[in-house]
Amino acid sequence: MNKEQYTVAVVGATGAVGEQVREVLEERAFPVKQLRLLASERSAGQFLPFQGNQLRVEVLNEESFKDVDIALFSAGGSVSAKFAPAAVAAGAVIIDNTAYFRMDPEVPLVVPEVNAKAIADYKNRGIIANPNCSTIIMNVAVWPLHRVNPVRRIIVSTYQSASGAGAAAMEELRTQTADHLAGRRIAPSVFPHPIAFNLFSHNTPIAPDGYNTEERKMIDETRKIFHDPFIAITATCIRVPVMRAHSESINLTFDRPITPDEVRAILQAAPGVEVVDDREANRFPMPIDASGRDNVLVGRIRQDISRPDGRGIELFVSGDQLRKGAALNAVQIVELLAGR
C-alpha cells in the first residue's frame, strides 16, 4: 500500500486509545489526507483536535468506511466483529486493537520490533491485529534476548494500570481515590472491586485451568508473535492503582547460560527499549517515567540466583499502556503498511 496520503478512520475515537492514536499520528507526522473519527451514537457530535483543526466525531455505521485506506479499531471486540466486514469490503486495511481477531491464524499479530514481516499477511483477510498491551510490553523486552539465546520459560507477574480498562477506569481511579481520601463512601462501577489504594487479580473471566483471559492472552499471543508454540509461559495479571503504564516482573529461563552484562548489552542495542538500571541511585523502571514515553523501560537486570546453572535472568519493565501497549504499536504498524 503506497500512497502520498491516506484516509484514516479511527473507530472508538473518543476512548483513551483513540485519543492516543490521534496524538501519535500527529506527532509522527503520518501523511493523513483525511482523519475520520468514529464512535457510538452516545459519543458522536463531539469535536476533537487534530493537526490544528477541530474534527467532528461521526456515528459509526456500515457506510463509514467509504474511501478509507486504513481503519484503526479500538472500541471493543464486538464492535470489531460487527464492523470489520464493512471496512474490509470498502477496501480499508484494519488494524484491530481488540482481542477479536488476534488468534485467527489468517490474521497477523504484530509487534513491529519483533515480527514486522508478518504484516504482509494482512492480505489474507485485510486485517492486522494489535496485541494485548501486557503482551506487547513484555515482547519488546524479551524478544531481543530470545533471538540471541532462546527463551525456554517465562514467569511473569504484572502490575497493570487503570488505563488498560479505558478512560472511564482512569477517571474512576481518580474520583474514587479522592472520595477515599475525603472519607466518602466508595461504590466501584467500572471495576468490580475498589481500585483506590488497592489492587486485585485482573477482572477477566477465568478458565477451568485457573488462568484468566488476560493471562491467557499473554501466553498465547507471545507464542504466536514469537512464532514459537513451545515457549513455556505462566502469567499472573494484577491491576494496581496506577494511571497509565503497565509494569511487569519477568523471570526468564534461557536455553544456554547468559550473564546480566550480556543481557544489558543486548537490550541497550534493542529497538523500542531503554535500559533504566541504576543500582547506585536505586533508579529502575517506574510507571510515572514510562508514561507518555515510546520506549519500554527495562531494569533490575540480574542473574536469577535460584538457578545455579546460570540460565536464569530477572527483569522489571514499565511501558506506557496507551502508547506502546496500544496506539503507538498500531501506528507503527500503519507506518510499515505504508512502507514508511
Added chain:
Amino acid sequence: MNKEQYTVAVVGATGAVGEQVREVLEERAFPVKQLRLLASERSAGQFLPFQGNQLRVEVLNEESFKDVDIALFSAGGSVSAKFAPAAVAAGAVIIDNTAYFRMDPEVPLVVPEVNAKAIADYKNRGIIANPNCSTIIMNVAVWPLHRVNPVRRIIVSTYQSASGAGAAAMEELRTQTADHLAGRRIAPSVFPHPIAFNLFSHNTPIAPDGYNTEERKMIDETRKIFHDPFIAITATCIRVPVMRAHSESINLTFDRPITPDEVRAILQAAPGVEVVDDREANRFPMPIDASGRDNVLVGRIRQDISRPDGRGIELFVSGDQLRKGAALNAVQIVELLAGR
C-alpha cells in the same frame, strides 16, 4: 517464662508497628501487668491508649528496662543494636522486629505457624527475632505445602504497601496522592520516588548480585525459618501505592507433582491462612480485605501450566503488613514465650 502477669516494654511505641502491638496485646487479652511505652525524645510525652487508660510515652534509655519481662523492639536496627544489651542485662526477653539480629545463628527467627519450637533458643542471647514482613506473609502460605511436598524453588514478586516504611510513609502516600489529585507539585520525602499512582523497586541498597536488601531478607530468612539452606529462592520486591497490606505473586516448584485441589485442601486446614479463591465471582486476595485481618489470604491457586511435569503451582497472597507482618507475629511469639 511463666508468670501470672508480665511487664511489657514497647520500644518504638509511637510508630505504626508500635501502635499495632498495643492494639493486638489488648485484643488478645495478653496479661499485661504494666505496659511501658518507649520512644525517642522527639516522640516522648505523648499519651496513648491501652486498656482504657492513657499511658505516657517515656524517653528510651538504658534504665528503661528495669523489671521488664518482655521488650518488643520496632524502632529500627540501630536502636535495637544500642539498647538490646541493656534490656537483656535487665532480664528482659527481647522480641526484635528489626533485621539487626535476624541472621545471628544464636538468635531464633520465628513464625509461630512454622517453627514455634525454635523459640526455646531465646535462652542463647535473650533475643528472638521477628522476621521481615514479606517473609512472614510468604512463609505462612508456603510452609504448610512444604511440609507435605518439599518446595524446591520459589519465584516471588511482591506488591508492598506503604506501611512497611512506617507511619510517615503511609501519611506521605495520603498527602502526596491528595496533592497529585489537586494538581499540586509533589516532593517525595520519606520515599525516594513519588508513590502516588506510581510504584518502584524496593528502596533498599542493592548488592553486587543485583538483589536489594528486602529481596535478600526474603531469601535468607525463609531458608533459616524453614531450616532448609538449599531451597532455591528468587524475589523481586516492589513498592505499590497501597496503605497497609502486602501482596505477593508466588510461583512454586515442588519435589513431586501436586494438584491445585491438594494445595487448596492443605491451605484450608492451615493455621493463619484463609483461602480466598472464588473464580466465579472473580474474588481473590486483595489488600483492602487483608487489612486489619490476622490471616494471610491465599488464592489464584492453579497449576503452573509452564511446567508440564505437574510440579508447579501459582499462588497470590495478601497479608496485613502491620499485623501478621509485624505486630501480630511478635505478640504470638510473646504468647508462646509465656506458655499461652
